[in-house]
Each structure stands twice: as structure tokens, then as C-alpha cells.
Amino acid sequence: MSTVKRHKIHLSENEMPTRWYNILHDLPTPPPPYLHPGTGQPVGPDDLSALFPMDLIAQEMATDQYVDIPPEVLDVYRLWRPSPLYRAHRLEAALGTPAHIYYKYEGVSPAGSHKPNTSVPQAFYNAKAGIKKLTTETGAGQWGTSLAFACAQFGLECEVWQVKASYDGKPYRRLMIETLGGTVHPSPSDLTAAGRAILAEHPDSPGSLGIAISEAVEVAAQDPTINYALGSVLNHVLMHQTIIGEEALKQFAKIDVTPDLVIGCTGGGSNFAGLAFPFLREKLAGRMSPVLRGVEPASCPSLTQGTYAYDFGDTAGMTPLMKMHTLGHDFIPDPIHAGGLRYHGMSPLISHIYESGLIEAVARKQKECFDSGVLFARSEGIIPAPEATHAIAEVVSEARACIESGEEKVIVMVLSGHGHLDLPAYGAYLDGTMTDHSYEESEIRDAVAEALTRLPAIPGQ
């Protein structure tokens, strides 16, 4: 029986972690505060209360090392969690690599991605605060689907602005959100002042996450029974995702294995943070020493080519100013298929940690990502979300390097979701119509510098 290969390292429901991890507690230096665009001063809880319930605002600013997960949230998590940690035996065999490849598969959630890890607590805390409806943006649609699922669990309405390029190109996503009880609009829409302003200037705008955020925020800000929910970027969102890494640590402990390299794709940064932050805690404490690496698209390279500066989180300038790696708040990324990675900024927390030298970042082009995604699908069976193919491409590259070096490197990635609703992207790859886009460094640098001139005055920037 020694030839039986174990594919999944499993945790039972009662082994599921019951606390989220807050990395703010353990960082050598704290990240710069969010600033109020009117005053240039750090925002306080009241500044955020038009959009978020106090429980989430408290989590956004918390410095405790751990936050207990409410029983009502744990109960919904148990519909799919703990998620499996896979050893990718068949991908390793297809590559002929001595590397040991693991993936933490978040596509087992009902919505098909890691996003319900935060949509569920966000819906719970809003329902607890008496809110009736949540608005949000979505790109490829993983987040909109996840928020619709969570709202159905807690009796909230859900209204989603979806980036028009994705709304048109991936029609199944709208149907999935509607089946779960949500409402979807293409963004830019004529339902908001922000959307109408964009349409007046660019009637054929393909949209962007920045524009969709402006629309969802505008609607939420005008009604006290409506709040807004964000699917990535913010501290509390990243914290909710740490259940991924906490589970992975338990799973690796079960097989007495320690990763050398931890990989995730990065758009706003939440799936990467969810896996990586608990490993970073272990590294900061000297208990292990993995390399932590985010992988972003070459056509939206915020970490690798963006400027680290205060900027708006949305296009219309309705959010607080956040110090982050940014391509400029009015940057419209190339309409690549990984819609979830088309965001002009990077989580301020990840940006700060990157500046602190604690994590690495690389950028990859979409065709090589789909090369690896198809290889993964045909070996492991799972068709990955386009976003997740970026992590896979990096893993494949590292695993191929191990063939040369002979190193049995232990690599773990988060497979953020499946690509069932992104199959037109695979169609474009298979029929040869997929294109690549990347930028000259100067092109990005100059555009960002120009965008930042349109910000209000900020002390020290």
C-alpha cells in the first residue's frame, strides 16, 4: 500500500480555525493611515460609518492579534470549509519535476472562490446592524456572486455593479448572481452620477473596478439602510481571508511538511494575503522561513510597476485616500480575462508589507498563464479561474527550474477559484485570439504622476 498517493490533506469541521489572524499586531512598523480627502487628516470610525457597520470598522482598525469568528459565520463557513489542501501529484508528473506542489483549493465554496470567506462575515455584521441592502462592484464576478450568496444566507438584498467588459463577455455570471437572489447592473450605468459622468465622456467605456466602486459607494452613501461591501483591498477583508492560511498551516502540520515558497495571485490582494499572512507570522516569529510571492498580471502591474503613494480607491474619488501601489485612480486596465485582477491599486496593507521587504512580487502575461491553466486542467482536472492561472504559471515556472536544479522544493499556492463561468476566456486561448499586453516602465510612471496631480493636497506627498 506504500504506492497509494494521498491527494487531499483534510481537516474535519471541528478542526476548522475559529479565529481570524490580524497581521497588524505583528508588523515591525504600522502601515500609514487612510486620509480624509477633504481634511488630509487620518480617517476615524465616524468617517466610515456611512458605508460600513461599526463591527467591521472596528476590525479595520483593530490591533489585536486575533479576532473570534462569530458562531453564525462559522456555521455558514462549514457549508464548504475547511477547504482541501491538495498535493498536485498529477501536475508534478506532467511536468516531471522533483518539486512538491501543493494547492489550497478555495473553489469548493458554493460561489466557487475564496470570496465568501469575507462576504459571509460582511453580510452577517451588516444584518446584525439592521442594514437591509448591500451594494458592491464586481469584475469577473466572483465577488458579486459571493456577496449574493452571503446576503441570501442573512436575508439581505444585494445590488451589484459589474464591470461592463465582464458583464457582456461572461453572461453566465449575471445569471448566477440572479439565481442566488442578487441584482446586477453593467457599469458604468446611468443609475448613478458617477456612471453618468463616465458615459457622457466615454459612451462605450468597458468599465473598470474603480468606476464600479464609485457607483456602488454612491448608492450606499445616500441611504442609511444601505451599506457598501468591498471584496478585497481593506484590512478587514484580508483578515477574513486568513482562515485560508490558518487551515493550511494545520494541514501541513498534519503531514509534517514546511513550505519553501508560498504563492498567490494578486489583484486587490486578498487571496494572496489570506494564504500568506499566517505564514508570514510564522516567519516573523522564526518558526519557518518561506519565500512569499504575489503574482499580478503584466497588463495591470500595480505592485511591480505602480507608484507607492496616496491615491483614491475608486475612479470618482469618493473613497478615503490610501497609501498604496497605484497605477492612478483613473487607470483603465486592458480588458484581460482575469477581471478580478483589473484593479488600479493594491491593498495598502500588502503595499506596506511589500515596501518593508517581507514579500516578493512578479508580473506575468495572460497567454503564459493560460498555458499553465490548461496544463493544470488536463492533469489535476480542475479548470482554474483566470486569476488563479497567474499563481499556477509561477508555480509551473518554479517547478520547471527544479528540474534543472534537482531541488525538491515545497511550493504551495492558493487556487482561488474555478473557472466554470470564465470559459469564454479559455475559448479565446484555445482558438488563438487571446492577446497579451504589457507596459513600458516610463509609460506607467508618467501616467501615474499625471493622475496624482489631480488629488487634493496631502501632507507629505
Added chain:
Amino acid sequence: MSTVKRHKIHLSENEMPTRWYNILHDLPTPPPPYLHPGTGQPVGPDDLSALFPMDLIAQEMATDQYVDIPPEVLDVYRLWRPSPLYRAHRLEAALGTPAHIYYKYEGVSPAGSHKPNTSVPQAFYNAKAGIKKLTTETGAGQWGTSLAFACAQFGLECEVWQVKASYDGKPYRRLMIETLGGTVHPSPSDLTAAGRAILAEHPDSPGSLGIAISEAVEVAAQDPTINYALGSVLNHVLMHQTIIGEEALKQFAKIDVTPDLVIGCTGGGSNFAGLAFPFLREKLAGRMSPVLRGVEPASCPSLTQGTYAYDFGDTAGMTPLMKMHTLGHDFIPDPIHAGGLRYHGMSPLISHIYESGLIEAVARKQKECFDSGVLFARSEGIIPAPEATHAIAEVVSEARACIESGEEKVIVMVLSGHGHLDLPAYGAYLDGTMTDHSYEESEIRDAVAEALTRLPAIPGQ
């Protein structure tokens, strides 16, 4: 902690059953044999060898109670098996029922349904026999996807004829099969004599499983390196699916619960048989006494309204004659969204067991099925395949009856797959364009009688 509800009853990889169950061993009487359409005599192994490898032919005719699952098949099964048995706490709460509802969720497979339980061994035995390519038919596409997945695992080519109504209406399915390495043609196609004959008479034919089977069989029969694979109906296919019920028995034993009612949807019958046959063994042995019930669509009611008679398995008359509940081999079912249930016949083995009075059958219309499917999606989170909504509708009906009776009935169903690639069906339900169709008994009876006049002479029919 007594308030913590367990959602999933889990088995570890090393608890997975290692044998399939062959119900032929335990039936009070054997089912009637398949007949050669030329001679009217029972078919032997050689008659099937143009289409199937000898290992599968032996399984088709086996009378042993159990067949060992090869290690190579177990290794692929472990990519997703054992599948979870869920307690549907949230559906129960949404209904307010005292019933205890369980579902065995087969959508966790990479292909998204129960079909890989048989596509994997079929691909394995064919590869072992030196076959280079498998052909098949598919309706909604769950089977085609599953065979493409399995062929990729064992290095076989895969060519799929998909019922044209589904090919046109659910384009993501073709993309999924292609991403996994398969080739897809709409059926009827001009690639085969069978397809060309249909197109000559009905250029706009929406196709049927019977026609697609004729096309796939025709291509396989002409080349010794090509074999054919069937996704349901046959004994060996149903036997491969019994891993569902064997796992469920182990899972119920873990929580010391015995079901009162076992439910599955029935097209060709394989997911129902997979869950129900191991429970039927226990019932025949006097160890439990559950009711076993198949649920079919009102617009394709083979078990509840078909005639029990010898008929062809395909439209063109290329298969052996099988005694089964049939709507006539040239019956073209209404193009309902549950494409996997649009088959004119029922598994001969299930038909025989139904005639023996060991299982029950009911028919349901698609709109009430989608009512229950949407309720399920918004409570349990999983969007069910249209086929599976038939089982859910029956469960919901039974659970509502328990509200009246106060009975804490234990109900288990097989949730055969997710509906991610069937979302246009949910769109039609949500926008009110979905229609229902059913038949007068005389309408079906007369059509079948007429179709059966076109068969070759059969002793005793």
C-alpha cells in the same frame, strides 16, 4: 457547543470503498438478456467487442456480488472522492420541516457531476486495451465533460456528439470539454451516415440522445482503435456508480442514522442506481427498509408512462435490443433544460427492478423543479444541475408533507451535479419564459406501439 450543527459527514481517502457493488448477484430474478437485432438471440461478448473492451464486457455480464476497483482508478477517484454527505440544515429551516434531509453531493468532481465515477474506469480499461480514442454522445454535457476529463487522465483522445439543442443553448459546455482536451460536434452532424439521414429529413432537428448515440457508435464501429463509451443505461455503468451508495452507507453508519426514503433523478438511471442499489441490497437482506424512488421529467416519462418492451437504445437502430421502459427509439423529447434526462429509454436493469416492484417512480414538471432548485440554491448555496432539481422537488414535496404529519422522516437524495454550465436554464426560469410540457397517457402509448412495429422480429414480443 451542543448548538454546533454539522453540515458534512466526511470520509477520509483511506475510508473510500475499494469495490463496486453488482446488484445482479442479489436480484430475485435476472433481467432479460440483450438481443442481437439480426438473430433475435441473446448477445454474447463478441457481439459487443467492436465497441467495448473485454474488461467492460465482462463487467456488463458479471454476476459476482462485488468487483474490485483497479488502483489506477482509485487514484483518480481520490482527486475528489469520497464525496461529502450533507445534512441540509438550511433547507430544512427554510421549509420549516421536521424532516431530516441529507444529500450526497457529486458535484465536487472536477467535471461537476457523478459521471466521472464511470468515465474514469471506462477510460482506464480502454487505455489498458490499447484503444486510442473514445467517442460518445452527450446531452446537457455532464457526460461529455466527464469523459474528456477521464481521457486526459489516461492519454486517450475524446470525440463528443452533443445534442444540438444543448450545443446551441449552453455554449460554455463545449468550451469546458475543449479545455479538457476533447472535441465536440453538434448532433445531428454531417460527419456520419446516421446524422446525414436525420438532417436530410429534418434539417432543423434539435437532436436527441438517441441520434447522438447513433453517430458516436457509427464512428467507433468502423475503426478498431476507436471505442465507444456510454454514460448511463448499461449494467457496468450503473455498477461503477454504486460507489456513491457504498460511501453513503458508511457515512450514515458514522452518525447512526438510517434513511426512510432514498431519492434520485432518472434519465438513463445511473445516479439513482448509484445511490439506491447499495441501499436495495441492505433492504433485500432485511437490514433496513427504505423506500427507493426515481424522479423523471414529465416531458420524458419513460418509467411512469413508457412501455416495458424490447427496443433499440439509439434512434438509428445500431445497438442491441434491450427490454426496458421506452417511449420509442425515435421519440424526440421536448427540449427541456434537464438535457441529461432527455432519453427515450430507461436502464434495462432499473426497468427490471421497477417491474419487480422494488423501486418507485414519479414524474415532475420542470417549473416546479426549478422552484425547488432556486430555493435550494438560496438556502444551501449550491446551484443544482437541472437534472438534480427533479430529485430536490421530490424531497421538498416530501419534506412539506412532514410539516403536516409531524414526521421526522429521514430523506436522502443524490445531488448529481452543480448547474454552473446550465445557468441559461435558470435565466429562463427567472425571466418567466420557461414552459412545461407533459403527455396524455394515450398519446405516449400509441406512439410507442407504432415505433415498436418498426423493430425486427423478436421472439416473444
